[in-house]
Amino acid sequence: MIIYWKLFLSFLITNLLGYGGGPATIPLIKNDVVNRHHWLTSQEFQEAFAMGNSLPGPIATKMAGYIGYKVAGPFGTVVAVIATVIPSLFLMILLMSILYKNRKSIRVKRMTSYVKPTIVVLLGLLTFESFSESIQEIGMLQVIFIALCTFMLMEKLKIHPAIIVFAALAYGAINL
Amino acid sequence: MKQKDIFVAFFRSSILGYGGGPSTIPLIYKEVVETYKWMKDEEFSDVLAIGNMLPGPINTKLSGYIGYRIGGILGMINAVLATILPTIILMILLLTTLTSFKDIKWVNGMKESIVPVVGVMLGVLTWQFYKSSKSGLKTPTIIIHLIVGLILIQFLHIHPGIIIACLLLFAVFQPVKTSSSTSKTDKGEA
Numbered sequence: 129m130i131i132y133w134k135l136f137l138s139f140l141i142t143n144l145l146g147y148g149g150g151p152a153t154i155p156l157i158k159n160d161v162v163n164r165h166h167w168l169t170s171q172e173f174q175e176a177f178a179m180g181n182s183l184p185g186p187i188a189t190k191m192a193g194y195i196g197y198k199v200a201g202p203f204g205t206v207v208a209v210i211a212t213v214i215p216s217l218f219l220m221i222l223l224m225s226i227l228y229k230n231r232k233s234i235r236v237k238r239m240t241s242y243v244k245p246t247i248v249v250l251l252g253l254l255t256f257e258s259f260s261e262s263i264q265e266i267g268m269l270q271v272i273f274i275a276l277c278t279f280m281l282m283e284k285l286k287i288h289p290a291i292i293v294f295a296a297l298a299y300g301a302i303n304l
Numbered sequence: 305m306k307q308k309d310i311f312v313a314f315f316r317s318s319i320l321g322y323g324g325g326p327s328t329i330p331l332i333y334k335e336v337v338e339t340y341k342w343m344k345d346e347e348f349s350d351v352l353a354i355g356n357m358l359p360g361p362i363n364t365k366l367s368g369y370i371g372y373r374i375g376g377i378l379g380m381i382n383a384v385l386a387t388i389l390p391t392i393i394l395m396i397l398l399l400t401t402l403t404s405f406k407d408i409k410w411v412n413g414m415k416e417s418i419v420p421v422v423g424v425m426l427g428v429l430t431w432q433f434y435k436s437s438k439s440g441l442k443t444p445t446i447i448i449h450l451i452v453g454l455i456l457i458q459f460l461h462i463h464p465g466i467i468i469a470c471l472l473l474f475a476v477f478q479p480v481k482t483s484s485s486t487s488k489t490d491k492g493e494a
Contacts, residue, residue: 143360145468148436150361151429159464172403174422175415179399181425185318185391186328186363193392194399205392213384216360217368221380224369227354236357238475241440243468244433245449249457250464251430258423266416274420283428293421300417301410 131200132207138165139192139211147243150188155250157191167199174258182290188212266304274299310379313340314367314386332366342374363387 138160146153154177161167168176180190189212196208220227230236262271274296281287281295313335321328329352336342343351355365364384371383405411437446456462 141465145359145465147359147468147472148433149356150363152433153360154426154429156464156468171415171419174419175402176395176399177425178418178422179395179402181422183391183394183398184321186361186388188361189364189388190391190395193388194395197396197400205396209388209392212361213364213368213388216358217365217380217384219358220355220365220369221372224354227357228350231350231353231357234480235476235478237440238478239472240356241437242449242471242475244437244440245446246453246457246464246467246471248430248434248437248446249450249453251426251433253454253458255423255426255430258419258426262416262419262423265419270417271420271423274417275424278421278424279428282424289425293418296417296421297414300414302413304413304416 132204134165135196135199135204135207136211139196139208140215143188143212144215145243146188146247147240148247150186152243152247153188154191155247155254157188157195158254159250161195168195170257170261172198178293182293270304306375307378307382309340310371310375310382311386314371314383315390318363318367318387319390328363329366332363332370336370342370 139157142153142156142160146156158173162170162173176191176194177187180187180194183190189209192208192212193205196204196206198204200207259271259275278292278296281292282289314332317328317331317335321331333348337345337348351366351369352362355362355369358365364387367383367387368380372380375382402411402415406415434446441449453467456467457464
């Protein structure tokens, strides 16, 4: 029972702090799930993120659904997803008229813009961690090669992320 | 019939959208405003702006609220499930299959090769957030935020949640200057 409560709190708090949509919550979820609760290893989290990014739909609920399942089975999925979706959705429905009146308020607009640089720091640290862990595992040359290919395919040629993830998996199966 | 439309609209916009919730907003717009005409263009922009005032994933806030507006509580549940359920099931199926083969050598190779790809995806996301933070703050202010944030999180090991909570409180309680549009002293992390 206590594990469901921990899951619920974990996803509730990370989502209430994540200003800037689902992607903003990714480093917060990583911090809580990997560093604090040790529910997943860093590698497992990265696999989940890669898979989440190659599937369509919102990223935050996919991560919550999978992590919930891994920690506490199907009911864990339900708990983590509810904690992710319900609080902000209910706030929106209940406070619609108040929010509507304040939609041009400077204070409210500041909330998102003040939080964003901190999200940049968190995402930047996560990027750095991924690369440094990977360099230890497979060496600098492989990392540079895979990263450069990914960047060119994704950003310059606008290839679908699912295809890139599949290509990387195939490369890894053959060469590593 | 209406519930079926709600399901189809949000299922379609979610399953066709890649790159997380924010990138599916144009697809939701297309369904809600153009295909089913549940809302006018201006109303949709207002709902989107209000959704952005609150934390958490934007996609489920939009679909849940719009579903609620057209179909009540049932519409809300319907719209949210259509948005998230198919991809969560796929995610669990694919990842549990992958991890059940984790002791085979070539599967391990696959897992190792995916980490640099994740690094690039995260790097791109970092850059996008940096660019979008420029719409609200001036560049020197952002740089101060970045440096102070980095010191607090990485070297002093302060929980990021505490920093964000402080920033939010600061955003609400800092006096709004009526003469100038934005204030200059934003060292909220201190």
